[in-house]
Amino acid sequence: MSQTGSDQPSDYQLDFEPSDSEEIEEQHESEEQHIGPNKQVRFNYNGLPVGPGSTQFVTFIGKMARMHCAPTYADWPTVPDDIKKHVLKRVTDVYDLSPTRRVGVLLKANISWKNWKHRLRKVYDRYSTNSEQKIKREKGKLSREHMKLPHTSGRLGCARIEEELIKESPDGTVTRTHVFVATHTSKDGSCPFLELRPSLDEIKRLVSLDPYLGEKDLDNDPVAKVIGRDGTGRVRGLGTGVTKTVVHASAPYIKIVEEEKRKHEITDENVKLVMQRLDEETRARKILEEKLEGYAPEFENTSPQTSFSSSLFIIAAGFSAGVRVAAQPCLTAITSSTSDEPGAFFSPDELDVASFRFCSSPITIV
Numbered sequence: 001m002s003q004t005g006s007d008q009p010s011d012y013q014l015d016f017e018p019s020d021s022e023e024i025e026e027q028h029e030s031e032e033q034h035i036g037p038n039k040q041v042r043f044n045y046n047g048l049p050v051g052p053g054s055t056q057f058v059t060f061i062g063k064m065a066r067m068h069c070a071p072t073y074a075d076w077p078t079v080p081d082d083i084k085k086h087v088l089k090r091v092t093d094v095y096d097l098s099p100t101r102r103v104g105v106l107l108k109a110n111i112s113w114k115n116w117k118h119r120l121r122k123v124y125d126r127y128s129t130n131s132e133q134k135i136k137r138e139k140g141k142l143s144r145e146h147m148k149l150p151h152t153s154g155r156l157g158c159a160r161i162e163e164e165l166i167k168e169s170p171d172g173t174v175t176r177t178h179v180f181v182a183t184h185t186s187k188d189g190s191c192p193f194l195e196l197r198p199s200l201d202e203i204k205r206l207v208s209l210d211p212y213l214g215e216k217d218l219d220n221d222p223v224a225k226v227i228g229r230d231g232t233g234r235v236r237g238l239g240t241g242v243t244k245t246v247v248h249a250s251a252p253y254i255k256i257v258e259e260e261k262r263k264h265e266i267t268d269e270n271v272k273l274v275m276q277r278l279d280e281e282t283r284a285r286k287i288l289e290e291k292l293e294g295y296a297p298e299f300e301n302t303s304p305q306t307s308f309s310s311s312l313f314i315i316a317a318g319f320s321a322g323v324r325v326a327a328q329p330c331l332t333a334i335t336s337s338t339s340d341e342p343g344a345f346f347s348p349d350e351l352d353v354a355s356f357r358f359c360s361s362p363i364t365i366v
Contacts, residue, residue, distance in 0.1 A: 037096075038093075038094060038095055038096035039053065039057075039094060039095050039096065040053070040095075040096055041053050041054055041057045041095055041096075041097075042054070043101065044159055044162065044163065046159065046238055046239060046242045047100075047101070047104055047242070048104070048157070048158070048159030048239045048240070048242070049159065049160075050159050050160055050162075050163040051163060054159075054160060055155070055160075057095060058108060058112075060091065060094065060095075061087075061091055061105055061108045061109050061112060062108070062109070062112030062113075062115075062116070064087045064090045064091055064109065065087055065109035065110075065112045065113040065116070066112065066113060066116045068083055068086055068087050068090070069083055069084075069087065069109075069113050071116070071117045071120055075114075076110040076113065076114065079113075084106055084109070087105075087106070087109050088102055088105055088106060088109075091105050092105075107240065108240075111240065148195055148196065149184065149196060149227070149236070150184075150193055150196070151183045151184055152183060152184060152185060152186060152192065153182075153183040157239055157240070158179055158183055158237060158238055158239035158240075159239045161179060161182050161183055162174055162178075162179045162239075165178055165179065165182060173215075175214035175215055175221065176214070176218065176221060176223060176235075176236075176237045176238060177203060177207060177213075177214035177221055177222045177223050177237070178214065179237045179238070180203070180223045180227075180236060180237035181200060181203060181204070183237065184196060184200060185200065199226050199227060202226045203222045203223060203226050203227075206222040206225065206226070207222055218230060218235060223236060223237060
């Protein structure tokens with residue numbers, strides 16, 4: 001079979017990155033049907049995937065988009081609906097998603113597909129011949145140079161960085177201001193962009209003057225005061241696809257979640273108090289048992305049918321729980337300050353373990 005050109009590798013072969021070939025192999029592997037139960041993925045209140053498995057979920061959407069949507073289409077709206085539905089079906093066959101998540105899946109498929117086409121253009125369109133494309137590229141370069149708010153989040157994005165900030169926060173409260181600062185600074189807190197540093201410094205200054213300023217609405221928080229209010233469409237610091245409409249619509253549900261969280265916190269506190277009281281009662285019972293062990297010889301010959309251990313259990317249980325104890329026979333504590341009648345009432349302060357006698361009536365320790 002004849003070959004055109006020399007044996008030297010072409011520009012395409014030189015420029016083709018190994019990651020692209022691995023990507024194609026992964027796409028072919030993804031053709032296999034998923035076996036087993038559908039995978040679970042968690043979403044935050046803005047509908048963005050977070051937590052374990054969220055990165056794999058987003059990557060899988062991109063694979064399905066590249067596999068089934070050819071790069072020959074001009075843009076996403078020109079991709080046939082049947083292909084989009086097929087991409088969505090492939091994703092829902094693997095992941096357990098509610099119908100409300102379908103719009104977000106297609107939005108992420110659109111972004112991944114466009115990014116893939118951009119990488120392909122670097123290989124196939126090395127030498128441009130289309131005048132319209134050249135004009136468009138010049139506009140793109142100019143827009144890139146004028147971009148004032150480049151982010152440093154990488155693949156994590158706003159949603160997953162917000163999730164990390166929530167875990168690190170003592171009270172679990174994270175505002176849009178926290179996310180915006182975190183996604184525009186390095187891990188050490190420094191800003192690598194000179195033009196953005198004054199704005200970030202001003203945001204931090206406003207927060208230091210009023211720590212609760214970040215909890216205000218999107219039009220009055222520190223980001224809006226320094227950077228400017230957001231218009232229609234995407235809101236800064238909240239992630240892809242999150243608009244003011246989405247934020248306002250999710251506000252009632254966020255309030256419900258916060259109320260449920262407070263209820264759980266109150267319940268947890270009550271459980272801790274109950275466990276603490278049980279521990280205190282257990283320690284008090286042990287102290288009483290140790291005291292009663294010193295009087296064991298006095299009861300050895302009192303009643304051959306009743307062991308000292310059972311009597312000790314009755315009086316200790318009654319002392320720790322403060323309830324009426326019924327037993328036949330049982331122990332009644334006799335003190336100099338109380339009545340000698342069977343079934344008399346005694347308080348723990350009046351209880352004198354110095355003398356006991358067996359009787360046929362129950363005792364009550366209050």
